[in-house]
Structure formats: C-alpha cells, structure tokens
Amino acid sequence: xxxxxxxxxxxxxxxxxxxxxxxxxxxxxxxxxxxxxxxxxxxxxxxxxxxxxxxxxxxxxxxxxxxxxxxxxx
Numbered sequence: 001x002x003x004x005x006x007x008x009x010x011x012x013x014x015x016x017x018x019x020x021x022x023x024x025x026x027x028x029x030x031x032x033x034x035x036x037x038x039x040x041x042x043x044x045x046x047x048x049x050x051x052x053x054x055x056x057x058x059x060x061x062x063x064x065x066x067x068x069x070x071x072x073x074x
Contacts, residue, residue: 001017001018001019001020001021001022001025001061001062001063002015002016002017002018002061002062002063003015003016003017003018003025003041003059003060003061003062004058004059004060004062005039005049005051005056005058005059005060006056006057006058006059006060007051007055007056007057008055008056008057009055014049014051016041016043016047016049017043017044018041018042018043018044019042019044020041020042022061025041025059025061026061028040028041029053029056029059032053033053036053036054037052037053038050038051038052038053039051039052039053039056039059
C-alpha cells in the first residue's frame with residue numbers, strides 16, 4: 001500500500017510503500033492527532049518515518065498501482 005504524507009512548508013510530499021493495512025495507517029494517524037504527538041510509520045524495507053503531527057498537512061492512503069516498465073505504453 002502507498003502512503004503519501006504532505007508536510008507543511010515543504011514542497012515535496014513523503015511517499016512510502018507500507019505493508020500496513022489502510023485501517024492501521026488511519027488508526028496511527030488518528031492516535032497521533034488525539035495525543036498531539038508524532039506520526040510513526042514503517043515502510044516495507046523496515047525504515048521508520050517519524051513526523052510531528054503538527055507539521056502534517058495531509059495523509060493519502062492508496063493501494064499500490066502496478067507501474068508499467070520497459071518500452072511498452074499501456
């Protein structure tokens with residue numbers, strides 16, 4: 001699953017591939033907002049992303065899409 005996180009005053013969003021379910025990511029965001037703490041997510045390679053929730057502009061949760069590769073156009 002792909003998670004995109006917009007951070008305030010930053011021109012680029014953070015994008016990570018996560019093995020967590022959309023419900024788990026949504027719960028992590030809700031808990032961080034309720035506690036006014038940090039949002040902590042782990043990607044598929046085990047790397048952790050930690051962001052102060054006060055700096056998060058948005059979180060987009062989407063299923064990973066198959067990306068075309070090679071010279072074929074689809």
